[in-house]
Amino acid sequence: MNIPDNLKYTKDHEWVRVEGEFVFEGLTDYAQSQLADIVTFELKPVGSKFKKNDIFGSVEAVKAVVDLYMAVGGEIVEVNEKVMNTPEIVNSDPYGEGWIVKAKMDDADELNELLSPDDYKKLIEEQS
Amino acid sequence: MPKKTAIYDEHVKFGAKIVEFAGFLMPIQYKNGIFSEVKRVRETVGLFDVSHMGEVEIRGKDALEFINYITINDASKLEQFQVQYSAMCYEDGGIVDDLLVYKLPDKYILIVNASNTDKDFDWILKNKRGEVEINNISDTITQLAIQGPDAEKVVQKLTDVDLSVMEFYWATVTKVSAIDCILSRTGYTGEDGFEIYVKNESGRKLWNDILNAGGEFKIEPVGLGARDLLRLEMKYCLYGNDIDKLTTPLEAGLSWITKLDKENFIGKVALLKQKEEGIKRRLICFEMIEKGIPRHSYEIIKDGKNIGFVTSGNFSPSVNKFIGLGYVEKPFHKSGNEISIDIRGTQKKAVVVKPPFYKNASHK
Numbered sequence: 001m002n003i004p005d006n007l008k009y010t011k012d013h014e015w016v017r018v019e020g021e022f023v024f025e026g027l028t029d030y031a032q033s034q035l036a037d038i039v040t041f042e043l044k045p046v047g048s049k050f051k052k053n054d055i056f057g058s059v060e061a062v063k064a065v066v067d068l069y070m071a072v073g074g075e076i077v078e079v080n081e082k083v084m085n086t087p088e089i090v091n092s093d094p095y096g097e098g099w100i101v102k103a104k105m106d107d108a109d110e111l112n113e114l115l116s117p118d119d120y121k122k123l124i125e126e127q128s
Numbered sequence: 129m130p131k132k133t134a135i136y137d138e139h140v141k142f143g144a145k146i147v148e149f150a151g152f153l154m155p156i157q158y159k160n161g162i163f164s165e166v167k168r169v170r171e172t173v174g175l176f177d178v179s180h181m182g183e184v185e186i187r188g189k190d191a192l193e194f195i196n197y198i199t200i201n202d203a204s205k206l207e208q209f210q211v212q213y214s215a216m217c218y219e220d221g222g223i224v225d226d227l228l229v230y231k232l233p234d235k236y237i238l239i240v241n242a243s244n245t246d247k248d249f250d251w252i253l254k255n256k257r258g259e260v261e262i263n264n265i266s267d268t269i270t271q272l273a274i275q276g277p278d279a280e281k282v283v284q285k286l287t288d289v290d291l292s293v294m295e296f297y298w299a300t301v302t303k304v305s306a307i308d309c310i311l312s313r314t315g316y317t318g319e320d321g322f323e324i325y326v327k328n329e330s331g332r333k334l335w336n337d338i339l340n341a342g343g344e345f346k347i348e349p350v351g352l353g354a355r356d357l358l359r360l361e362m363k364y365c366l367y368g369n370d371i372d373k374l375t376t377p378l379e380a381g382l383s384w385i386t387k388l389d390k391e392n393f394i395g396k397v398a399l400l401k402q403k404e405e406g407i408k409r410r411l412i413c414f415e416m417i418e419k420g421i422p423r424h425s426y427e428i429i430k431d432g433k434n435i436g437f438v439t440s441g442n443f444s445p446s447v448n449k450f451i452g453l454g455y456v457e458k459p460f461h462k463s464g465n466e467i468s469i470d471i472r473g474t475q476k477k478a479v480v481v482k483p484p485f486y487k488n489a490s491h492k
Contacts, residue, residue, distance in 0.1 A: 036353060037161050037162045039421065040419055040443075042419075060420060062353060062421075088161075
């Protein structure tokens with residue numbers, strides 16, 4: 001299972017990439033493989049504001065439907081239109097082209113509460 | 129401990145994602161994903177390991193009479209080497225299992241669902257009558273399915289049997305790739321195709337020989353995930369989802385295999401009574417008008433009232449729509465009727481349609 005070193009992770013199998021005051025969020029390789037072929041995303045619109053762990057959308061896939069949770073509090077500033085139009089790219093490239101939303105963080109300190117790659121690796125080993 | 133089929137190591141080699149299903153470690157999908165596997169079967173040909181399916185042999189002087197007593201279709205109509213889709217019912221008309229009956233020169237074979245093999249075998253033994261010998265040979269048999277418009281060309285490369293004259297739902301005892309087998313023109317995908325039954329020790333060789341023979345047709349291994357979608361696109365029932373002990377064949381749209389004029393069989397009295405009193409609910413096909421996957425046990429709503437429940441649903445890559453099956457009260461089952469599905473608390477519009485969802489399948 002691919003778990004890049006330069007990202008942070010959540011217990012809900014999402015990854016976070018930090019760029020200045022912004023974060024990109026997506027689903028991990030493990031998540032996409034458990035869901036199987038992804039069919040559609042339903043996301044709250046750009047401009048929506050959330051606290052950490054709020055639901056910002058859901059993903060429908062062949063195996064399951066799951067909610068998506070904000071890894072950190074903030075405002076959604078961009079939704080990946082490519083993912084909305086061709087959700088299968090989350091299966092093929094979960095950490096690259098398959099990012100889901102870009103958000104402006106309220107409090108960068110919340111990043112410290114996220115899982116390191118090693119912690120996330122342990123988590124999925126426990127779960128599988 | 130879950131069982132492994134004879135093909136297990138090959139699945140792992142092909143990068144399969146393995147899940148436990150009906151007590152077996154089975155490939156749910158391979159590397160390219162479920163939709164890609166569905167497309168392969170619809171466009172050229174795919175190879176399935178379905179060795180988890182159960183096989184029960186019935187021999188003896190009274191075999192036909194016995195099979196006609198425990199199944200709802202009329203096995204007396206079967207000619208030598210013919211195959212029949214049928215089911216077994218309980219006395220109350222609920223379904224024990226759906227199955228295939230093969231009539232071979234020296235015996236009958238019932239092909240049953242993996243998750244029901246033990247239950248079915250117990251049921252068959254419990255209802256045994258007349259001079260019959262019953263054997264559960266499931267653990268000794270590898271079953272492969274070759275499905276798709278190019279299936280005939282692939283199998284023809286490996287056998288002397290003239291497949292161009294072999295009709296759908298007929299079988300033969302022959303050799304494929306020099307391996308003794310039962311070969312039938314059957315399947316669970318809607319496409320033309322074959323199912324081959326061999327002894328476990330020959331399973332792996334047959335698997336690899338078929339993949340080699342199918343190379344020019346881009347044959348690929350196909351997992352259970354795609355198998356479920358392919359059957360759903362055709363409205364083929366899946367036991368445990370669309371049919372079970374609480375549903376009857378008449379409700380499930382299987383009256384075409386329910387021969388109520390047959391002399392005597394288990395469930396006949398209850399099914400006759402249900403027919404006379406009127407069938408109150410029907411298994412329907414529906415397409416979502418609004419996006420969302422209808423999943424097993426979601427509620428079906430009409431004008432704010434619950435009228436039934438979803439039994440199977442998914443996104444169909446072949447028709448590019450969200451589709452589902454479910455039971456609804458009459459008269460809401462009529463095609464064109466607009467209904468709603470409660471998808472996680474939101475009512476999403478759907479419409480009742482005529483089966484099958486996918487209308488361009490190649491089967492003969």
